Amino acid sequence: MKELPTFLSRRDFLGRSLGTGLVLGAPNILRAATSGGSDKIHVAIVGFGKQAEVLFNCLKNIPGLHFQAVCDISKSKLQRGVGQIRVHQGSAPKGYEDIDEMLAAEKGLDAAIVATPDFWHSPHTVKCLDAGLHVYCEKMMAHTIDAARDMVHAMERSGKLCQIGHQRRSNPRYRYTLEQLIHGKKICGQIVNCNGQWNRSLGASADIGGEKLHKSAIVPTEVLNRYGFKDMHQYMNWRVYRDLSGGPISDLGAHQIDIFNWFLGVAPKRVYATGGNSYFKNREHFDNVMCLFDYDTPHGEVRAFYQVLTTTSYGAGFYESFMGTEASIKISEISHNSIIYREDGAPNWDDLVARGFLSRKAVPAPPPPSADAVASYESAPPEAFDLPGGFNKPAHQPHLENFFEAVRGKATLNCDARHAFESEAPIFWVNPSALSKQPIEFTKEHLHV
Amino acid sequence: MPDFSTLSHPNPNTMSNEETCCSKDHNQLALIFGSLLLRLWLGVRALQTGIEKFAGTASSDAAIKIDGETNDYGLTAAESVKNYAMDHYHGVPQALMGKFEKEPLMPGFGLPLYDKLLGPTLLILGITILLGIAYRSSLFVLGLLYISLTWGLILIKEDGGVAWLGIHMIMIVGALALAQYNRLAILKKW
Numbered sequence: 001m002k003e004l005p006t007f008l009s010r011r012d013f014l015g016r017s018l019g020t021g022l023v024l025g026a027p028n029i030l031r032a033a034t035s036g037g038s039d040k041i042h043v044a045i046v047g048f049g050k051q052a053e054v055l056f057n058c059l060k061n062i063p064g065l066h067f068q069a070v071c072d073i074s075k076s077k078l079q080r081g082v083g084q085i086r087v088h089q090g091s092a093p094k095g096y097e098d099i100d101e102m103l104a105a106e107k108g109l110d111a112a113i114v115a116t117p118d119f120w121h122s123p124h125t126v127k128c129l130d131a132g133l134h135v136y137c138e139k140m141m142a143h144t145i146d147a148a149r150d151m152v153h154a155m156e157r158s159g160k161l162c163q164i165g166h167q168r169r170s171n172p173r174y175r176y177t178l179e180q181l182i183h184g185k186k187i188c189g190q191i192v193n194c195n196g197q198w199n200r201s202l203g204a205s206a207d208i209g210g211e212k213l214h215k216s217a218i219v220p221t222e223v224l225n226r227y228g229f230k231d232m233h234q235y236m237n238w239r240v241y242r243d244l245s246g247g248p249i250s251d252l253g254a255h256q257i258d259i260f261n262w263f264l265g266v267a268p269k270r271v272y273a274t275g276g277n278s279y280f281k282n283r284e285h286f287d288n289v290m291c292l293f294d295y296d297t298p299h300g301e302v303r304a305f306y307q308v309l310t311t312t313s314y315g316a317g318f319y320e321s322f323m324g325t326e327a328s329i330k331i332s333e334i335s336h337n338s339i340i341y342r343e344d345g346a347p348n349w350d351d352l353v354a355r356g357f358l359s360r361k362a363v364p365a366p367p368p369p370s371a372d373a374v375a376s377y378e379s380a381p382p383e384a385f386d387l388p389g390g391f392n393k394p395a396h397q398p399h400l401e402n403f404f405e406a407v408r409g410k411a412t413l414n415c416d417a418r419h420a421f422e423s424e425a426p427i428f429w430v431n432p433s434a435l436s437k438q439p440i441e442f443t444k445e446h447l448h449v
Numbered sequence: 450m451p452d453f454s455t456l457s458h459p460n461p462n463t464m465s466n467e468e469t470c471c472s473k474d475h476n477q478l479a480l481i482f483g484s485l486l487l488r489l490w491l492g493v494r495a496l497q498t499g500i501e502k503f504a505g506t507a508s509s510d511a512a513i514k515i516d517g518e519t520n521d522y523g524l525t526a527a528e529s530v531k532n533y534a535m536d537h538y539h540g541v542p543q544a545l546m547g548k549f550e551k552e553p554l555m556p557g558f559g560l561p562l563y564d565k566l567l568g569p570t571l572l573i574l575g576i577t578i579l580l581g582i583a584y585r586s587s588l589f590v591l592g593l594l595y596i597s598l599t600w601g602l603i604l605i606k607e608d609g610g611v612a613w614l615g616i617h618m619i620m621i622v623g624a625l626a627l628a629q630y631n632r633l634a635i636l637k638k639w
Contacts, residue, residue, distance in 0.1 A: 176520070
């Protein structure tokens with residue numbers, strides 16, 4: 001689609017960010033130096049838990065990959081990974097418990113997929129980069145900001161690619177919305193507020209494992225201790241421990257706060273946060289967190305509110321909203337959760353609809369005004385629109401495709417470690433703000449590598 | 450005063466042999482039809498339920514046009530269409546699978562096996578019932594299958610589903626009771 005211009009290139013993005021006094025630094029490496037052509041890319045999968053399976057189901061659809069090795073401390077997960085790969089490619093990969101052993105023994109590896117618990121992301125990514133592999137690592141980059149910094153340094157030191165799994169950055173619907181609708185057609189007018197949430201039910205937030213755990217899934221205690229877990233509960237539920245993860249704001253919020261920073265093109269200047277253990281009294285991390293980021297963008301101030309609740313699914317699950325003077329865009333990885341509202345009085349969009357930039361969305365008729373409403377206080381209901389299409393691949397696939405295209409030298413990374421760091425850095429300060437009940441004004445030390 | 454009662458309600462004891470014979474034929478035809486209808490219903494129900502285990506959706510690969518040109522973002526037509534494929538197979542619906550896995554009385558090895566066998570079993574039973582192959586035994590096995598489903602739904606407190614399967618069981622018992630009137634069968638034995 002040649003005549004649809006990309007309105008915010010990476011260079012523009014960087015320039016704009018620098019122009020606002022924020023250092024969103026240039027990435028060292030966005031594509032591999034040499035193209036692999038049609039040669040097979042030899043891949044190792046580090047960690048074969050649930051998220052790795054999600055990724056593997058996408059990787060299976062990408063041609064030209066050979067899965068050479070799998071690494072997991074759990075024998076049952078390792079067997080599962082080896083089995084799934086054998087079924088897929090007809091030959092079994094070599095299985096390892098220990099990543100050092102794998103990196104020492106396996107020759108000819110080109111890339112690694114790191115899908116281990118958050119506190120292992122940084123050590124595993126750094127080891128792979130230093131061993132000369134390109135790395136795709138799941139988000140959140142790390143459980144501490146210093147560990148995330150190590151990943152950026154390792155990427156730049158090694159000259160290898162390091163893509164972080166903020167998969168929305170490669171999602172066609174997100175990219176189209178940002179480049180064509182927000183920047184191109186400027187349909188929002190001035191964006192003044194953002195709003196995002198991930199609300200998850202108790203059932204989905206409950207502890208995993210316990211007495212129901214099948215004995216084949218149990219990892220011996222000495223193995224757990226060797227890899228930083230106290231016991232099986234920690235191993236199965238690392239997301240609720242402070243030394244092992246950043247908690248819900250990191251686990252769930254990182255995806256969406258990244259979208260705030262990506263769409264607005266700048267980093268926030270302060271955060272106010274609060275949270276608490278309202279239901280899961282014994283968890284180390286808060287079970288619900290609410291936070292507010294203040295931004296200074298080239299177009300004016302923006303306030304962005306984000307909440308992550310692990311105690312209720314009420315409120316339509318997860319989405320991000322960008323609310324402007326002329327329109328609001330609510331976007332989500334779940335396509336039916338997305339909608340665009342045109343403000344009454346904004347320029348007419350009939351031409352955009354006719355040319356296919358948007359489609360009209362059928363919405364139910366509003367209910368008649370009730371007796372207890374003060375009609376003069378109400379705004380006219382906004383018209384509803386939708387994106388012109390969807391996309392028919394698993395959510396993580398475009399981001400993985402982008403990574404391997406970059407490995408082949410045919411694309412630039414959509415979310416390299418440095419950009420991911422600059423977007424994730426403010427998230428590391430949400431928990432400290434919530435714990436201290438104090439706002440945090442961001443300085444270079446807070447946000448920079 | 451003439452007795453009109455026999456006009457509206459003929460007494461079989463006062464009817465001639467010929468009348469009794471015809472009435473029996475009429476009754477038998479009705480029972481044959483009843484048996485056939487039950488056979489068709491239960492057969493179609495089992496067969497199509499088995500087929501639906503292979504149902505899924507496929508999205509269009511066609512890139513949509515924006516401003517007259519094919520977009521290069523990868524945006525495709527949003528509509529998805531239903532299709533059938535071996536890859537779509539799911540014996541036990543995913544939403545229920547998670548609940549069953551948490552049940553202490555559910556044997557760990559049994560659930561994956563049941564998941565694999567449920568669809569093919571329904572397909573086979575649907576075909577045998579529709580074609581009249583070992584009709585009574587097929588109905589009996591179908592009844593056992595519905596009992597197993599009922600047991601699972603009791604565990605996870607899906608009372609609506611239990612009642613729904615109860616209706617199926619009544620229909621199976623009805624079909625077995627009418628099995629002697631079953632016609633057009635390929636294999637009448639068993």
